[in-house]
Amino acid sequence: MLHSSYIEISKSALQANLDFIRRQVAPGVQVSSVIKGNAYGHGIEQFAPLAQDCGIGHFSVFSADEAQRLLQSLTAPATVLIMGYIGNAALEWAVAEGIEFYVFDLDRLAEAAQVSERLGKPAKIHLELETGMNRTGFAPADLNAVQKMLHKNRRHLVLQGLCTHFAGAESYQNHERVLTQLSRFQAQRQRLSQSGIIPKQLHTACSAAMMQYPDTHMDMVRIGIMQYGFWPSPETYSAFRSRHPESPDPLRRLINWKSSIMSLKHVPQGEYVGYGTSFQAPRDMVLAMVPVGYAWGYSRTLSNQGQVLLHGQKANVVGIVNMNGMMVDVTDIPAAQKGDEVVLLGKQGDHSISVASFAELSEQLNYELLTRLPLNIPRFIID
Numbered sequence: 001m002l003h004s005s006y007i008e009i010s011k012s013a014l015q016a017n018l019d020f021i022r023r024q025v026a027p028g029v030q031v032s033s034v035i036k037g038n039a040y041g042h043g044i045e046q047f048a049p050l051a052q053d054c055g056i057g058h059f060s061v062f063s064a065d066e067a068q069r070l071l072q073s074l075t076a077p078a079t080v081l082i083m084g085y086i087g088n089a090a091l092e093w094a095v096a097e098g099i100e101f102y103v104f105d106l107d108r109l110a111e112a113a114q115v116s117e118r119l120g121k122p123a124k125i126h127l128e129l130e131t132g133m134n135r136t137g138f139a140p141a142d143l144n145a146v147q148k149m150l151h152k153n154r155r156h157l158v159l160q161g162l163c164t165h166f167a168g169a170e171s172y173q174n175h176e177r178v179l180t181q182l183s184r185f186q187a188q189r190q191r192l193s194q195s196g197i198i199p200k201q202l203h204t205a206c207s208a209a210m211m212q213y214p215d216t217h218m219d220m221v222r223i224g225i226m227q228y229g230f231w232p233s234p235e236t237y238s239a240f241r242s243r244h245p246e247s248p249d250p251l252r253r254l255i256n257w258k259s260s261i262m263s264l265k266h267v268p269q270g271e272y273v274g275y276g277t278s279f280q281a282p283r284d285m286v287l288a289m290v291p292v293g294y295a296w297g298y299s300r301t302l303s304n305q306g307q308v309l310l311h312g313q314k315a316n317v318v319g320i321v322n323m324n325g326m327m328v329d330v331t332d333i334p335a336a337q338k339g340d341e342v343v344l345l346g347k348q349g350d351h352s353i354s355v356a357s358f359a360e361l362s363e364q365l366n367y368e369l370l371t372r373l374p375l376n377i378p379r380f381i382i383d
């Protein structure tokens with residue numbers, strides 16, 4: 001193994017999660033697999049073909065470079081939707097490749113029409129509506145201009161979708177705001193349809209909205225975090241539990257992140273360990289060097305706090321997490337040897353290190369921690 005750690009991705013876990021997700025929506029509702037952020041750290045190249053094997057035919061990415069990586073990894077034709085960034089230079093490429101994309105301002109709309117006229121190929125656009133997130137999207141005041149443009153460019157623009165995004169459906173605190181967004185969306189949709197503008201698909205829901213607000217499902221749901229086996233928030237999980245008190249957690253994590261012991265060291269009582277004086281050995285100790293540090297996404301805030309699994313037992317990180325390594329206390333795991341497997345995230349024996357606990361200790365969101373797992377850690381598919 002050239003690399004000091006690797007990530008395993010479980011196919012059976014993905015299949016179980018996708019089966020669960022499909023049961024949350026009516027049979028005709030399409031599930032778009034959201035794979036921005038390097039498939040939430042799972043690796044676009046590894047994750048996309050796996051998702052296709054599990055029946056996914058629609059992917060959503062943030063940017064054109066992700067769409068390009070996706071196209072290179074697909075094993076069969078699939079719909080690709082860019083929800084965010086495309087430079088004008090890449091727009092032509094996107095239209096030529098048949099990639100669908102969000103349009104959220106008049107410049108982009110005009111550009112899309114021009115490009116498609118130039119190429120003689122329709123641009124498949126999704127109009128994003130501003131409903132209250134106040135990030136991107138057409139405000140009601142823009143709609144007249146949008147209508148004119150769409151009518152004028154009927155032959156070039158295909159209105160594949162009408163969409164919006166909720167500002168925090170994972171928290172009950174935002175309940176009123178989400179409902180307001182939904183009713184604004186419906187009002188604007190109606191206004192467009194009265195002038196003869198009928199999109200093929202309506203879509204608004206992310207994972208949390210799918211779970212908490214069935215009215216948001218419409219024709220397609222855009223699912224990120226749940227397909228990877230994580231609840232969008234503790235609140236969405238407890239809401240599910242209260243509706244299904246008998247059910248165990250239906251989601252399974254896909255990721256195991258593993259390394260191994262690089263070397264062992266005996267440290268006499270009273271010695272400091274690593275940089276500075278944050279850890280002083282309280283007794284004679286045996287420490288294992290694990291070759292993963294903050295350069296690999298193992299946060300420095302886990303210094304003296306993190307835990308890993310070794311021989312099926314939990315072991316504490318001692319001292320400061322370095323750029324490329326950390327020390328782990330194996331004094332009470334006498335069988336520990338150079339080369340032994342170390343689990344940083346995921347399961348070993350009866351124990352597991354969850355992303356949630358890891359994220360909490362390192363003061364990150366699930367989403368943040370996952371997407372910070374570097375591109376160059378190798379990813380392998382397991383059953």
Ligand SMILES: *Cc1c(COP(=O)(O)O)cnc(C)c1O
Pocket residue numbers: 034036083165205206207208222223224225226232
């Ligand atoms: C990230 C994203 C999603 C998916 O969100 P999850 O909470 O991961 O399901 C859906 N829609 C848009 C526009 C997004 O940016």
